[in-house]
Amino acid sequence: MAQRKKSSELREKIHGYHEENELKHIESNRNRARSITVGTAFGGTVEVMMRSEFGYMFALLQPVEVVEIIEQLAAGCGIEIAMRPKQNFSTWRGWETTEDNVYVKGSAPFQIKDSTKQNALKAAAEEVEIEFEKQRLEMLKEKRLKRLESKIEKQVEKEFENYDEVENNE
Numbered sequence: 001m002a003q004r005k006k007s008s009e010l011r012e013k014i015h016g017y018h019e020e021n022e023l024k025h026i027e028s029n030r031n032r033a034r035s036i037t038v039g040t041a042f043g044g045t046v047e048v049m050m051r052s053e054f055g056y057m058f059a060l061l062q063p064v065e066v067v068e069i070i071e072q073l074a075a076g077c078g079i080e081i082a083m084r085p086k087q088n089f090s091t092w093r094g095w096e097t098t099e100d101n102v103y104v105k106g107s108a109p110f111q112i113k114d115s116t117k118q119n120a121l122k123a124a125a126e127e128v129e130i131e132f133e134k135q136r137l138e139m140l141k142e143k144r145l146k147r148l149e150s151k152i153e154k155q156v157e158k159e160f161e162n163y164d165e166v167e168n169n170e
Contacts, residue, residue, distance in 0.1 A: 030054050 007015075033050035041047040046066045049058040061069070067083065074081045 033057070 030053055033052055035051045037049045037051070039047050039049075041060050044063060046061045046063065047058055048061060048069075049056055070081060070083070
């Protein structure tokens with residue numbers, strides 16, 4: 001019969017550490033989320049649920065908190081996300097946006113509907129047209145004032161001439 005060599009005390013200690021690490025790894029897996037699910041919890045709240053091997057953990061979040069999480073996830077990846085409300089029935093919350101200021105709110109051009117872009121261009125063109133019309137009217141006003149002034153001056157001169165004639169005749 002072959003006799004097994006006795007392992008050294010150091011080897012036994014190493015083996016013990018390996019077993020301890022394996023146990024800690026198994027225990028940590030009990031607390032590690034395997035999947036994440038996001039849904040609504042009515043009333044404007046969002047439910048985030050994480051499933052682990054031995055149970056579930058969930059949180060109810062307000063929209064502001066969800067946006068903060070999105071920002072933190074993006075920062076962790078080293079990116080920025082341009083966010084704006086959806087333009088459909090799911091935007092039932094009062095986000096206070098108008099089509100006039102979507103560019104100011106950080107939307108990328110590819111995120112904006114073509115109709116919204118056209119409306120923004122039309123609004124900008126109308127603003128330019130209105131400004132042009134104001135300037136044109138101001139110029140016309142100045143021309144009219146000059147014509148009226150010259151007419152008044154001519155009438156005043158004529159009146160003085162008439163007055164002079166009447167005085168001379170007397």
